Amino acid sequence: MPELPEVETVRKQFQQEIVGLRMVGIEVRDERCFEIGSHEIVSEVVVAVKRVGKYLFVVFESGRGLQIHLKMTGRLIISKPRHGRTKAQMSEVQVDYETAKHTRVVISLAGGGKIYYWDTRMFGYIKVSEDILAQHDKLKKKLGPEPWDITDIDFLRKLQKTGRAVKEVILDQQMLAGVGNIYANDALWLAGIDPKRRANSLRLTEVTKLRKSLCSVLERGLEVGGASDNTYRDFYGGRGGYQNEFLVYGRTGEPCNKCGKNLERIVVGGRGTWVCSNCQV
DSSP states (O other), rough: OOOOHHHHHHHHHHHHTTTTTTEEEESOOOOGGGEGGGGGGTTTBOOOOOOOTEEEEETTTTTTTTEETTTTTTTEEESSOOSSHHHTGGGGGGOOOTTTTTEEEEEEEESSSEEEEESSSSOOOEESSSSSHHHHHHHHHOOOOOOOGGGGGHHHHHTOOOOSBBBHHOOOOTTTOOHHHHHHHHHHHHOOOOOBBGGGGGOOOHHHHHHHHHHHHHHHHHHHOOOOOSSSOTTTTTOOOOGGGSSTTHHHHHHHHOOBBBEEEEEEETTTEEEEETOOO
16 A cells, blocks of 8 residues: 555655646546546646645645545556656656556546546545545544654653554554555664554653654655555656665565564564564564
């Protein structure tokens, strides 16, 4: 599932390419991925693209807009960039999204460009909202803060309220927004914390280290355009780079970068989890 760095990468590119353009047509190829009639967004002009956690909000000049969640396998791809990658730079990842089997929605833009919503599993969606900023604010209140937006003391207080495994807690979007399995695994390793530890057993020094580690791996993910270990692609169809530098995620049997011991795969809260039994306590 695209996590905060992946969704924020798409948001920045989407905003750069689409703000000021008018949507002039829409083709819904699978209604399970698009809620409310397709006529609802024709003639709308995009004025901003916002994000809360893993959700995107496309704001129209009218005050209406689109709420988008890519879920596990969703992609948003632009066919004709104005300011981003050239066709030559995109050549390594050329897919004909116009005819691709899993293209579910096609939005046509003034000037000839198109936005493709592509999704194999179809858990993601695009929703039309009559008041997109109100929807944005409502969701922001419902979700927890992002790691940059919480103090160590407040983070400690949240963790002290539950005996769940610390990894389960930091994946809970109502506790902490934007963090997914990739960055949770790497942050816990970087902080030297066993993902099975009860959240309320962590001391302030450990909580401080964990929050800083979460910020560190998320920032690195943003720097390299996210992780494309599975289906994720950016708005131009390109791959991210974080999959080339996973700290522990997906590295079963490989040596720990700190001590050299082979990393293990376990399951915590039903999610695949990678750990160094020597370095994480």
